[in-house]
Amino acid sequence: MEITSNPEYVGIIRLTTSGIANKIGFSMDDIEDIKVAVSEACTNSIKHSNDDTFYITFSILENGMTIEIEDKGKGYDIQSIPTPDLNNPRENGLGLFIIQTLMDDVSIESKENQGTIIKMTKYLGVDN
Structure with a gap:
């Protein structure tokens, strides 16, 4: 799906995600x-890509689902993202950490002026 980079659409994406995950058989x-x-992932794309749109792809697997959030924005150096200090949390900077904590597999590809792809997979019946 191609989505306009508007925070108001994140709720619709959440509903879509919930419906697909429910049909696959994920727990609440x-x-x-x-x-x-x-x-x-969507909020990161909206806030940081400087692109007017981003793309979301849902892939249903035998044992779970993969979701890709892709933008064609400015990109960033993945290695420059600091590991958050959980003893002194800040208001910003926890997004990627949260994604990696909640999902089973996460990969991030980003190239300057070519955009970013966050690929997240959640497997059925796997506890983090």
């Missing part, structure tokens, strides 16, 4: 985790 706790991770 897992669905909430997936929705939070997707919200964080």
